[in-house]
Amino acid sequence: MKNNLELTWEELKIPYPTKGFNFVTTDEIKADESIVDQENALATLEFGLQLGAKGYNMYVSGNDQKTIFDYMLGRLQEKANQRNVPPDMCYIYNFESPSTPKVIWLHPGDGMRFKNDMKEFRQFLINELSDRLDSIEAEKKRHKLIDELDDKKEEILLELKQYAKTTGFQVKLTEDGIGFIPLDLEGEPLSMESYDKLENSEKHVIEDSLEKLSEFSENVLNEVKDVEKLYEQYMDDVDENIILNEVGYYIKHLKEQYGRYNKVNQYLDDIMNDILEDIKIFSSSGNGENQEIKSIFPGIGNSGITDKVNHYNVNVLINNEQLEGAPIVTSRDLNHGRLIGRMHIDTEVSSSHADFNQITAGMLHQANGGYLLLYVKDLLDYPGAFDLIRRTLKTGEVSLESIGGTNSINTIGLTPEAIPVNFKVILVGDYEIYHLLTEMDLSFKELFKINIDFKETITSDELSIMNMASQIRALCDKEELPPVTYEGVLQLVEYSHRLAESQDKMSANLQPMMDLVREASVFAQGEITKENVVKARQMKMLFKDTLQKNIEEKYAKNIFLVDVAGKKVGQINGLAVYEVGDFAFGRPVRITATTYRGKSGVVDIEGAVGLSGSIHSKGVQIITGFLGNHFAQNYPLSLCGKICFEQSYGGVDGDSASSAELYAILSSLSEVPLKQGIAVTGSINQYGQIQPVGGINDKIEGFYRVCKQKGLTGKQGVMIPDQNKSDLVLDEEVIKAVEQGKFHIYAITSFKEGIEVLTGVSATQVEERVALKLKKYSIDNVEKVSRLKMKKNSKLK
Incomplete structure (x- = not known):
């Protein structure tokens, strides 16, 4: 029945x-x-997306993180398309402080256009400016100056010749300089033979005149040098005027294109001043000697210019030309360089050189004006990654630290200007990590004010x-x-x-x-x-089945002692769940109880030897509370009970076996045997009510498999809390066995229902037997105490 x-x-x-x-x-x-049936979470998400104020970043928690992540990505794409494209982000050379590159912001697409225009400008300075210096017009001006210089020099030399003639000398120009030859009375050059025949007095006159002539010629040569210097400056002026005109025209053109950007205007003025300060490096490239070398080896001859104009480059960190709406940045790789960018170093033999052109952007730059979507576990996998994001959210800036060579003494470091950024961070993770972060970091809740928890x-x-x-x-x-x-x-x-x-x-x-x-x-x-x-x-389930079969073999060989038929006093089959990796499976555990008179109450043997968790120990204390409340209202509870999980050598925790433990205690006290074919799970409170537990399906199926292995009798089954009925999603084989009457599942609400199923005896009868036993223990204890007192008193007399 x-x-x-x-x-x-x-x-x-x-x-x-x-x-x-x-x-x-x-x-x-x-x-x-x-996503369906997540109305609260989705409503909070939409609310959070509308908030742009500082600190309203979001932490989204849930079990299905991939689905949540993909949904968030799709929703962000919709939201991002409604927002403006953020500006391009560039680094330029800082002429006042070369180690601190400046940041400029340009409209989307202007960054690359400006970079390309500056590249053309640099190529013009390196390659085309020399052609302007060698133009026909420039050559004419130079030749005219050369002719004028020759005329000036000729006039000065003519004066020297005339003066020399008046003093009786002829001027002779040689490769080594200017020479003077004395003249005879007829005005002809005096030979050495003739000079030797002169009187000493005549020779002294010639020598005195030569000395005066030498002084005069020295003044003339100084005058020639002054004129040459003057005309050298005139020649430089020709080059400088050409350079100023050509470069000035180019700078003017660039200002017309980018003049609306104040920082770009200032940058172009700085370039012009830089060229003016070192104009000779450009004008010297146009001389004939350099041109001749360049015609043979085009790759050399302009290294000085190349190094200089390298400062006129534009390093576009972020190019948003192709972007539609705000950016959405996500990655599973969250190392330091990936987050804040890198600074590449050119290492030479004795030094490391850092160039602002070698700075690359990171995710925190890329997300500016948009969203940064990350798995929180990925963030925590990379040391320092979370701190970088937290610091950026606090300061609103991304700072790229200077990186130097590891083996060099001479390191030219850079400290780029910090870049202000503004983006919303969305972290996807589980609630446990969220709770941990809020506990460990007081600023976390201030930075992530929106917590979205998916059911x-x-x-x-x-x-x-x-x-x-x-x-x-x-x-x-x-x-x-x-x-x-x-x-x-x-x-x-x-x-x-x-x-x-x-x-x-x-x-x-x-x-x-x-x-x-x-x-x-x-x-x-x-x-x-x-x-x-x-x-x-x-x-x-193959792996799980392998584990289960190994355990079932131990039951079959009675290595694990468990009865699935018959009746026993103080013995019951509890149910436990074991987890191995991603798998969980249930198995029966024999629980035994012994009772005798005493004062210690119910003692958990596992707890006494340190193998019981706090929750299990609490469940045992609840049993003592139940016994006292239910049976010891009129006399003191004098009981010593010992509960043991047989053949359990690891830790025991949880209170799901507390009802089974109570049944074993009641059986021991009443001496009414319990059916061994019925396994029990469920916790109990101090009033005898049965409470729900977890792992219900694994527990039922675990006991069914053992019963099947030992032989189904039609009287076996599992007793569960009534509240767990809606949790039953059992294997088809178990359901079929229930349909055929080979296995049974009972749902109970109180210990009384449970004791009747387990004993086949009414709960009233069991309670009466327990009450008599506890009363006897109490009376015996009172009598013993009285005898001891009387004995003590007699000794005192």
Whole structure:
């Protein structure tokens, strides 16, 4: 005869909606990656996206982080398209402080245009300016100056010749300089032979005249040098005027293009001043000697100019020319350089040279004016990454630290100007990390004022199931997988219920179902069917089955002692869940209890030896509280009870076995045996009410497998809290066994219902027997105390 506490097999089946599904395969429905039954989270998300004030960054938590991340990415793209494109970000040379490059902001696209225009300007200075210096007009001016110089020099030399003639000398120009030859009376050059025949007095006259002539010629030569210097300056002026005209015209043209930017205007003025300060480096490139060398070796001859004009480059860090709306930046690689950019170093033999042109942007630059979307676990995987983002959010600036050579003494470092940035950070993670961050970092909640928490489970209704089917269609389209049949979708829905441990709810985490679709596609032939999904689930469980079979063998060989038939006093089968990696499986654990008179109450043996967790120890204390409240209102509770998890050598925690422990204590006190074919799970409170527990499906299936291995008798089953009925999503084999009466599941609300199922005796009878035993313990204890007092008093007399 069926117990009214026993669940029917129909109550174990998931009540799927029967209306609204008219597709054969997912090919017949529309792909949709939206999120359903998360109204609160989505409303908070929209609210957070509207807030642009400082500190309103968002932390989004949930189990299905990939789906949340993908949804956030899609939503941000919609939002970003409605916003303005941020300006281009550039570094330029700082003429006042070369080690601190300046930042300039230009309209989207102007950054690269300005860079290219400045590149043309530099090429003009290096290659074309020399052509202007060698133009026909410039050559004419130079030749005219050369002719004028020659005439001036000729006039000065003529004066010298005339003076020399008056003093009796002839001027002779040689490669070594100017020479003087004395003349005879007829005005002819005096030979050495003739000079030697002269009187000494005549020779002294010639020598005195030569000395005066030498002094005069020295003055003449100085005058020639002065004239040459003057005309050299005239020649330089020709080059400078050409350079000023040509460069000035180019600078004027650039100002016409970019004059609306004040910093660019100032930068162009700085370039002009820089050229004027070192104009000779440009004019010297046009002389004939350099041109001749350049004609033979075009790659050399302008290194000085090249080094100088390198300062006139524009380093475009961020080019937003192709961007439509605000940027959205995301990456799984969050190392230091990826976040804030890098400064490349040119290493030479004895020094390292840092050039502002070698600075590259990081994600924090790229996200300016938009959004930075990251997985929080990725952020925490890279040391210092979270601190970089936190510092940037606090200061509103990105600072690129100077990097020098590691082995060199001479290091030319750069400290680029800090760049102001403004972006919204969205972190996707789980709630545990959010709680940890708020506990460890007092500023975290100030920086991430918006916390969005997606529910772990969603309502199992027509909308949610169709949403899952639409998500499956999207996956199949994206990864070119076969479509899934309607029955296959329902099998996936059942798997979702199992993950949620609920008949009414589905798991909000879609990724395990998506993985199952991928795995089932291996067995599919044209379509992914229910059978393919079932087979994929079986493959997924092979590792778990191996572990379970190893344990079952130990039960079969009585290595693990457990009875699944008969009755025993003070002995019961509790249920435990063991986790190995991603797998969880249940197994029965023999719990024994012994009771005798004493004062210690119920003692947990595991706790006494340090193998019990705090929650389990609390459950044992609750049992003592229940016994005192229920049985010791009229006399003191005099009891010593010992509870033990047999063959348990690891830690025990949780209170899900507290009801089973109570039944073992009551059985020991009443001496009423318990059915060993019924395993028990559920916690109890001090008033004897049964409370729900977790892992209910694994526990039931674990005991069923042991019973099946030892032999099903038709009297075996599991007793669970009534509140756990809606959590039952059992394996089909277990449901079939219940339908055939080979296995039973009882749902109870109080210890009285439980004791009746386990003993077949009314709860009143068991309570009376327990009360008598506890009363006897108490009376015996009172009598013992009285005898001791009397004995003590007699000794005193």
